[in-house]
Amino acid sequence: MCGVSGILHKNPDTSGSLPLVGDQLIRMLEPITHRGRDSSGVTIVGERTEGDLLVRIWASDARESAAVLARAEDTVRRAGGVVCSGAQTGQFLRLEVNYEGETAELAAALLDTPGVALHSIGHTSEVIKDVGVPSAMEQRHGVGAIRGTHGIGHVRMATESRVDVNHAQPFWAYPFPDVSVVHNGQLTNYHKLRRMYESRGHHFQTGNDSELIAAYLADKLAQGEGLDAALRASLDDLDGTFTYLVATRDGLGYAKDQWSAKPLVTMETADVIAIASEEIALRGILSPDMAGQEIDRVEPQKSEVMTWLL
Amino acid sequence: MNSQLKGLAAPGSEITVRNPNARHNLAVGIFENCSIRFEGSVGYYAASLLDGPEVVIEGNAGWAVGDNLMSGKITVAKDAGASAGSTMRGGQLVIGGDAGARAGISMKGGTLIIGGNAGFLTGFMMQKGRIIICGDAGEALGDSMYEGAIYVAGTIASLGADATTEEMSEDELIDILSLLESQGITGQRTFTKVVSAKRLYHYDSLERLEKSAL
Numbered sequence: 001m002c003g004v005s006g007i008l009h010k011n012p013d014t015s016g017s018l019p020l021v022g023d024q025l026i027r028m029l030e031p032i033t034h035r036g037r038d039s040s041g042v043t044i045v046g047e048r049t050e051g052d053l054l055v056r057i058w059a060s061d062a063r064e065s066a067a068v069l070a071r072a073e074d075t076v077r078r079a080g081g082v083v084c085s086g087a088q089t090g091q092f093l094r095l096e097v098n099y100e101g102e103t104a105e106l107a108a109a110l111l112d113t114p115g116v117a118l119h120s121i122g123h124t125s126e127v128i129k130d131v132g133v134p135s136a137m138e139q140r141h142g143v144g145a146i147r148g149t150h151g152i153g154h155v156r157m158a159t160e161s162r163v164d165v166n167h168a169q170p171f172w173a174y175p176f177p178d179v180s181v182v183h184n185g186q187l188t189n190y191h192k193l194r195r196m197y198e199s200r201g202h203h204f205q206t207g208n209d210s211e212l213i214a215a216y217l218a219d220k221l222a223q224g225e226g227l228d229a230a231l232r233a234s235l236d237d238l239d240g241t242f243t244y245l246v247a248t249r250d251g252l253g254y255a256k257d258q259w260s261a262k263p264l265v266t267m268e269t270a271d272v273i274a275i276a277s278e279e280i281a282l283r284g285i286l287s288p289d290m291a292g293q294e295i296d297r298v299e300p301q302k303s304e305v306m307t308w309l310l
Numbered sequence: 311m312n313s314q315l316k317g318l319a320a321p322g323s324e325i326t327v328r329n330p331n332a333r334h335n336l337a338v339g340i341f342e343n344c345s346i347r348f349e350g351s352v353g354y355y356a357a358s359l360l361d362g363p364e365v366v367i368e369g370n371a372g373w374a375v376g377d378n379l380m381s382g383k384i385t386v387a388k389d390a391g392a393s394a395g396s397t398m399r400g401g402q403l404v405i406g407g408d409a410g411a412r413a414g415i416s417m418k419g420g421t422l423i424i425g426g427n428a429g430f431l432t433g434f435m436m437q438k439g440r441i442i443i444c445g446d447a448g449e450a451l452g453d454s455m456y457e458g459a460i461y462v463a464g465t466i467a468s469l470g471a472d473a474t475t476e477e478m479s480e481d482e483l484i485d486i487l488s489l490l491e492s493q494g495i496t497g498q499r500t501f502t503k504v505v506s507a508k509r510l511y512h513y514d515s516l517e518r519l520e521k522s523a524l
Contacts, residue, residue, distance in 0.1 A: 034334070260392065260410070260411035260412070260429065260430050260431075263372075263373060263391065263392065265391075278332070278353060278354070278372060279332040279351055279353065279370060279372060280331065280332040280333060280334070280353050280372075282332075283331055283332055291329065291331070292328070292329040292331075292349075292350065293350075294350060294351060294368075294369045294370075294388070295351075297370060297389075299389065299391055299392075299408075299410050301410065301411060301429050301430055301448060302411060302429075302430045302448075302449070
């Protein structure tokens, strides 16, 4: 079991301050920690940054993290990037980079750097994930203060693979900037599809079956398919149970399997699209004066896909 | 909250819960003939394992509302999530709006009324009782059902494995219409009745106890 949530602000104030998407995602994840407590994570999209790219890196070995993170910065520079700012939190490194080359080349160079796990590369987005519950992640990474236009979040109860920071979700759709997924379910054709994508040169960083969805969407996007078409195709191509959400630079979407096996509810107001595993999560973002009131939520059925664009 | 509800539950007592905030497992395992009203939406497994109470939910319900209902009545004003009335054995569960997937899964008695549309696999493996759907039914209706009956006023996307339609008697129709009228649901005049075709019945080998009885 896992929990997912997503939010998109339809009319963000592009000249003023953006909504506190990080805080909203945490408030949507906290009420569903009964769905999973071992790890949590968010993707926040639409951040205002100094550089062309936001890069999130994790050093798997705590004793060598300083050296690994220095190597990663060095890799960025050697690939032609200019680091505008860097922030280190424990084993995590967040870089704002000016870079004019292909993202795939920078990503490949970072993955070839010993000890580096690459959590995301985005123009306006970053994947922040950690072990523990959302409130712990919020405290450690200051997620609540991050502003953006939309995002997705996840609480994990590990079933098929190990518990560590890398195996937490969201998963970035390497090498596509700003595309990431969160998934609730189990994929039964994971090994078959993984072998296929590996033979095409895709690099998997974990043994988590949910990472496959990120690879799947990356493959579809690389073939020039639109997000909606890619999600629809996944209903046939992915086997098993799934409800997954995807965030892109300018959109949000979900896909729900043919068995209707994993829950999802959605809510739409004049300004906001909110989607989550349970209604109690949607209620997490209601303003205090709305707390006792009813909301119009919709429960998608089977084989359903929906996408929203900013 | 559940221990408080259990403490208040006594024959004839009337309990109101304000702002339930879609929380889970509310009003579970109550065996008194009391009435409980939720002023808002409830989460998963609301009003489950009940034997006697009358429960009114004025908002939506999450997954598996009325799970294993023995007797009494549950009314949900708006929509219900998946698996409403799962394994219910008696009593009445009335969903005013739509029901998600697998409503009435493995039900073994009682009556499940869905005022709106019913989702995928409604009545999956039902063994007894009846489901009345006032709107449309989703795919695989009555899949692998053993006994019982499903009545649909609207369209049926598809029947499940071993489910078939059957003519219904006038007495049955009158019974259903009067039952719906008592819930304030009017307008439906005709229904399609779905039952098990029993082609999947293969009881040619006897259970141990059945053998010893021969």
